Amino acid sequence: MAGILAWFWNERFWLPHNVTWADLKNTDEAAFPQAEDLYLACPLAFCIFMIRLVFERFIARPCALGLQIQANGPQKAQPNAILEKVFTAITKHPDEKRLEGLSKQLDWDVRTIQRWFRQRRNQEKPSTLARFCESMWRFTFYLYIFTYGVRFLKKTPWLWNTRECWYDYPYQPLTVDIHYYYILELSFYLSLLFSQFTDIRRKDFLIMFLHHLATISLITFAYVNNMARVGTLVMCLHDSADVLVEAAKMANYAKFQRLCNLLFVMFAMVFISSRLGVYPVWILNTTLFESWEIVGPYPSWWVFNLLLILLQFLHSFWSYLIVKIACRAISRGKVSKDDCSDIESSSDEDNGPPPIPVQKHHNSTTNGTNKVHGTNGYLSAGAPCLDEH
Secondary structure, eight states: OHHHHHHHTOHHHHSOTTOOGGGGSOOSSOOOOOGGGGGGHHHHHHHHHHHHHHHIIIIIHHHHHHTTOOOOOSOOOOOOHHHHHHHHHTOSSOOHHHHHHHHHHHTOOHHHHHHHHHHHHHHTSOOHHHHHHHHHHHHHHHHHHHHHHHHHHTTSGGGTOGGGGTTTTTOOOOOHHHHHHHHHHHHHHHHHHHHTTTSOOOTTHHHHHHHHHHHHHHHHHHHHTTOHHHHHHHHHHHHHHHHHHHHHHHHHHTTOHHHHHHHHHHHHHHHHHIIIIIIIIIIIHIIIIIHHHHTOOOHHHHHHHHHHHHHHHHHHHHHHHHHHHHHHHHHHTSOOOOTTOSSSOOOHHHHSSOOOOOOOOTTOOOOGGGGOOOOSSOOSSSSOOOOOO
């Protein structure tokens, strides 16, 4: 174990040339980031998760009910033992051949069976109230941490001159404000990483999982390498758009269409300008070029920048999705039917009464999935769910 730890914490990988871990030990005169400081983030992540549960139950839920957001989830499918067994044990998305077999077995119309599976899948989705509570929690945290970041950074020299991120590197002392900022952000993203498996399941689950891993890795790298100054810029920049998207989602769930439209426009402008403009010009410029000039590259420097570039690719992907939504909104005159909708189908039949078994006539033709009137992940209400860009 000692050999593995020595290999992992190899100074030649983590630190610039001619710098050792002994040089960065805390002294009476100055404190530097220590890897063991990050252990605090694990229990703190659990505490944040528990705070979230309390917040959603006693603050967000009453707010949602006050806005007349109903706790009712999607309509439940009619009980059927045969279809339930197929759904739970075989597949949630039966193909045309299986649909025809079930149609013969139950003497139901194929379209009715398709509707049953659609309603059964939607039945596992959380209610609008649960979504509102989740968004309100994230909005509250992002608003707090973004406000904290802005108040802290406006007093620092590296906000106005990014070259200050590298002067005297890596012998830049760790302040209480920076330590608090990093531990809180890391704890929050750790809680998001693990709560992904209990939260609302989204289409971009894997993308968000990769995003959380990249974010946690970046925060860890920046702290351990004492690239803390540039790390604070990255964190604050990303939190700016997150506040608006959660606010837009809450407005959507509360059916405040005009407010949702306005917030979405603001979010799109801030997201695209910050991720595709400010981030590469301001952040990548200083980490790739200014740091090269002042400090010079070393192994973990390459890894850190590769992670930042990976984040830029994710920014481009999400920006593409946002532009698609914006173009659709312009054509319709309002923000509507976001690709990230949680509800799998929004046909009128999903909102009607439970499916009634229909006698199948032998001279009728049912053509599998071609009969489905769903809209492939779009909301019928007319506003986007705006989940996780």
